[in-house]
Amino acid sequence: MKMFRQIGAVTAMNFRSLPQRVSTSLVVVIGIAGVVAVLVSVLAMSTGLIRTMETTGREDRAIVMRNGSVAETSSALDRNSVRLIVDGAGIKRDEKGEPILSAENFRILMLHKKADDAEISVILRGVGPRLLEVRPELKIVEGRMFQPAVAEVIVGKSAHAQFKGLNVGDVVRSRGANWTVVGVFETAGDAHESSLITDAETLNSIDQRGAFQSVTALLESPSAFQTFKDSLSANPALAVDVVREREYYRQQSKTMTTIISVIAYVVGGIMAVGAVFAALNTMYSAVSARLQEIATLRALGFGSTAMVMSVLAEALVLALIGGVIGALLAWAFFNGNTVSTLGGAGGLGQLVFELSVSPQLMILGVVWACVIGVLGGLFPALRAARLPVAMALRAV
Amino acid sequence: MTALVTLRNVTKSYVRGKQKVEVLHGVDLTIETGEFLALMGPSGSGKTTLLNLVAGLDQPTSGEVLVAGDRIDQLSRGSLSDWRARHIGFIFQFYNLLPVLTAEANVEVPLLLTNLSKAERRRRVQVALELVGLAERARHKPNELSGGQQQRVAIARAIVSDPTLLVCDEPTGDLDRQNAEEIMNLLQALNRSQNKTIVMVTHDPKAAEYASRELHLDKGLLTNDTRRAA
Structure with a gap:
């Protein structure tokens, strides 16, 4: 209970001082929003394609082709x-x-x-x-x-x-x-x-x-x-092969949905690495700006766990805001947009489908954001926890 | 009187670059309960280091540090945090108030480490602020208070959890003469009327005059120990 109160108190103080660090905090929010928006919108292509292909064909229809x-x-x-x-x-x-x-x-x-x-x-x-x-x-x-x-x-x-x-x-x-x-x-x-x-x-x-x-x-x-x-x-x-119609179309779209997903995760992954560094930078400067507060609280008896958790909580909340903004941007700009493949999607010829920014996809984007936030906040949080109190007080 | 603080053959060394620098050389010291001790000495004499060891902010390189019955040189970092919360009230040169919190919220901070109810915390904060004469500024933030008032809030924060020992690092170092005198009067009153044991580092001989005992350090060794009659 005492530990939770410590974490709550230190975290509340962090958030109250956020307005003084608004520009550096915005770097994290915007960076992560960008990552999530790109990831979700590219994945919306494969989701849309899969959705289109899953509605194509019926279980009680079969396609017969040459063996x-x-x-x-x-x-x-x-x-x-x-x-x-x-x-x-x-x-x-x-x-x-x-x-x-x-x-x-x-x-x-x-x-x-x-x-x-x-x-x-x-x-x-x-x-x-x-x-x-x-x-x-x-x-x-x-x-x-x-x-x-x-x-x-x-x-x-x-x-x-x-x-x-x-x-x-x-x-x-x-x-x-x-x-x-x-x-x-x-x-x-x-x-x-x-x-x-x-x-x-x-x-x-x-x-x-x-x-x-x-x-x-x-x-x-x-x-x-x-x-x-x-x-x-x-x-x-x-000499023929027989497949259910639904299975046939699912197979035909598999290569393309795999390619789109790989592109989404590679591009999203590269951007995420950048966002982790932005978060690291921001959280390190947040810890530096609050060095006096952290040293004082440690001197008064606040434990290192409270420090770690409070820095992580701040990084997580900033990431969460960025993630939600990114997911909403992807939804607002891309959900329902019609796109088409260039030429053949497997044996399907040119295929027109709607981008689908599903709730699951938005949640996936927010989860990515949280992971970026935790990774970006972890090392600054450990720095805050390991701060030699006597030295930090003297440096103030 | 009983010994509240006992240091036995305490040394403290720091590593600066490739050099090992010994700041305290085998210090032996006893501080009785109810004493108001002023630690004086030139810069680099080791007085802040000694204060940090007594307050549990730092660990000695060798020797024993016994405070309020605990061998704090043997405590882990985590245990030392809990120990400080129970036994030590801090007063810093630059007040170290949390700028986003009001005066009363600043004073309440040490009580967040206790199991006291919110109502009890509020009552104690009120008493502490009244004691330092700032009850009417409870809702003000640090940047709305003068230096002297901020230091009073810091004193209220230091005494609110009724610690065993008050440690003050240059408490008047950032104040003008009048405010400095008010702060020293307040500390002396706490020592005399509440029997608070105080260890204070200061450069200021006038501030030291308020203490009941003056201890001089030079190059990591105790050189002069003077007791004043109350």
């Missing part, structure tokens, strides 16, 4: 393979017994961003006629659905917002074909909203190709996945 393909880009399925996949067990079927699936292909279109006119690769995905049954989350929000056998496309909401020439009625020219934009769609914020969609047979015909790249099948239930996978694996005429 050994890590992404749709490197996969090819001929028509014979597609016919065999159609017979797979576990696929949801309509009342006539027809399987609900979509044999798909895609290619890359080069489009210009509205913001800076940069040329970016965007996916044009060809889908089967049962698209709306396979992907019931797809809704036309403007215009209409494309017609098969004519060069018509619908564009995702995010792509529509980011790129030039994607309004309904616009024509996208690519490899000699003129694709007319007939509608805008949304898919509950998932990765498909960054792409364009058309009829797979029309795309094959225009590109003079005969094969598909993947088959997306709606399953009877999430638990039917293994049955479906086993049935295709057991067919010696097929």
Whole structure:
């Protein structure tokens, strides 16, 4: 109890003298706010990307690709393979017994961003006629659905917002074909909203190709996945890999989220080292400015623990203020901002997603701030504790 | 009278650069309870060092320091802090008040190291401030008080926890003559009416006249010990 009262009394005195040290204290607050703002905003990219990818795909949908393909880009399925996949067990079927699936292909279109006119690769995905049954989350929000056998496309909401020439009625020219934009769609914020969609047979015909790249099948239930996978694996005429759709997109984004996280921690780490030195400098000067007070309190009988704790408490509070300011700045300026990858995110093409400054991320930023504060306050605190009292009193 | 402070063959050395400098050379000293001792001597004679040893602010290089029945030369740093809080009241040349605290909060500081209730702490602070004649300036901060008033607050802080021994390092060194006399009268009154034992380092012969005993140090050795009749 006595110890807590000592710590409380010395800490209160520290804080009361803070106004006299406001400029040096601000160095710590601003430095740490900067570190946390950068760390949180960069991590908000990977959080946003992960969030987008986690909403992409369903547990009861499976993607079939050629054996050994890590992404749709490197996969090819001929028509014979597609016919065999159609017979797979576990696929949801309509009342006539027809399987609900979509044999798909895609290619890359080069489009210009509205913001800076940069040329970016965007996916044009060809889908089967049962698209709306396979992907019931797809809704036309403007215009209409494309017609098969004519060069018509619908564009995702995010792509529509980011790129030039994607309004309904616009024509996208690519490899000699003129694709007319007939509608805008949304898919509950998932990765498909960054792409364009058309009829797979029309795309094959225009590109003079005969094969598909993947088959997306709606399953009877999430638990039917293994049955479906086993049935295709057991067919010696097929050499395919089967993955749950959600797992596929999670894997595709893994590399990019890892890169973003590494960048965030490396940049944040370098800045944090700088902030630790700023905190060290500030707290050393705080201890120097209060040398007389510290020596007097020690002479009167205050213990070294109270000194250590009070200096640490001051460093921690300054860091906490900086951390909260940094996290709030990141949230105010970046949360909900739309950004896009440059070109392919794995096999996903250009991907548009929102930065997400989540509460967890803000807490992480504040924890970093506290760690910086403790590291920056520790050595000055020990100096205050080890101060030879008699010598310090004489130096006053 | 009983011995409150006993020093036996005390030496104190400091290392300055590569040189070892002995400041006190085998000092033997006894201070009785209720004495008002003035330690005098030229700069560098070792009087502040001796005061620091008696007050438990420093440890001797060799010898024994017995104060209020405790061998303080054998105490650890932590134990010495607790011991000082129980036994020593400090009065410094430059007052050493905490600038952010009011006079009453400054006086209360040593009581924060006790288990007294807040009400009891407040009562004792009031009594101490009345004793030094500054009850009406209780809410003032140090920079709103004159030098003499600040030293009175420091005296109130030194006596508020009723310590065994008051140690004063040049208590009038920063004051004009009139204020110096007032402070010395106050210390003498504390010694005579409250029977407080006081050890005071001073350069000022006039201040030393208020003490009941005058001890001279020169080059780390006691040279002259004079007792005055009350």
